[in-house]
Amino acid sequence: MHFPVEAKLKDGSRVQLVLAGQADVEPLRLLYQVIVAEGTSYPHDRFPDHEDFMDYWFRGKSTVAAYLIERSLDSRMLGAFYLKPNWPGRARQVANAGFVVAPEWRNKGLGWLLGATMLQYAAELGYRSVIFNLVFSENQAAQHLWKKLGFRVLGAIPGAVRKDDGTYQDAVVMFRSLKEASGQEFEASLIHENRTGY
Numbered sequence: 001m002h003f004p005v006e007a008k009l010k011d012g013s014r015v016q017l018v019l020a021g022q023a024d025v026e027p028l029r030l031l032y033q034v035i036v037a038e039g040t041s042y043p044h045d046r047f048p049d050h051e052d053f054m055d056y057w058f059r060g061k062s063t064v065a066a067y068l069i070e071r072s073l074d075s076r077m078l079g080a081f082y083l084k085p086n087w088p089g090r091a092r093q094v095a096n097a098g099f100v101v102a103p104e105w106r107n108k109g110l111g112w113l114l115g116a117t118m119l120q121y122a123a124e125l126g127y128r129s130v131i132f133n134l135v136f137s138e139n140q141a142a143q144h145l146w147k148k149l150g151f152r153v154l155g156a157i158p159g160a161v162r163k164d165d166g167t168y169q170d171a172v173v174m175f176r177s178l179k180e181a182s183g184q185e186f187e188a189s190l191i192h193e194n195r196t197g198y
């Protein structure tokens with residue numbers, strides 16, 4: 001996979017996906033602050049401290065960030081994903097990934113672009129499948145998108161997620177094999193690259 005990946009969104013905006021480096025840490029922090037404040041997709045109920053944030057988004061992971069190609073129009077990070085092994089050792093060929101798209105950039109196809117890029121990249125890195133552990137059951141946009149990208153629901157974790165009003169919602173576990181996608185077996189190298197030095 002050669003980064004940057006360049007593409008056009010549904011509204012004609014031209015975006016590029018880059019392998020994240022040190023310069024992307026602050027833009028991702030700003031974006032993830034919005035996601036944590038929304039409280040409808042990730043388990044953090046407050047913004048993590050610096051070490052936890054770096055662990056969650058960068059250390060031992062590939063991190064990919066989306067920007068407008070013409071950054072003078074908007075220099076903020078539009079979206080991002082991380083990719084990592086879901087488990088170590090014998091199960092390390094099952095990947096896990098996390099996605100965020102800034103609210104004002106949703107429903108333009110960026111989530112699909114990030115997801116499709118992740119699938120191709122994961123296959124190239126030697127993963128055999130991808131699991132999403134905790135898709136909030138009320139997060140219909142995410143479930144719709146993951147199904148469109150070939151994921152299926154394996155099951156639900158009843159009452160896994162506390163909501164702001166004190167009630168609980170389920171989370172679903174979603175899975176997709178990469179073997180049909182790549183058509184061949186890779187020796188799992190699973191070497192993660194981002195350019196932050198972690």
Ligand SMILES: CC(C)(COP(=O)(O)OP(=O)(O)OC[C@H]1O[C@@H](n2cnc3c(N)ncnc32)[C@H](O)[C@@H]1OP(=O)(O)O)[C@@H](O)C(=O)NCCC(=O)NCCS
Nearest residue numbers: 041099100101106107108109110111112135140141142144
């Ligand atoms: C989930 C997320 C990444 C999707 O990003 P996006 O850029 O909006 O994705 P896309 O534009 O490619 O696709 C969104 C799809 O969801 C659909 N959608 C939007 N809101 C929906 C809803 N309430 N119910 C059902 N489908 C919905 C859109 O119609 C679109 O589908 P289509 O292309 O078939 O019309 C984005 O909403 C996001 O960052 N949410 C907060 C973080 C998050 O949920 N991350 C994933 C955790 S599992």
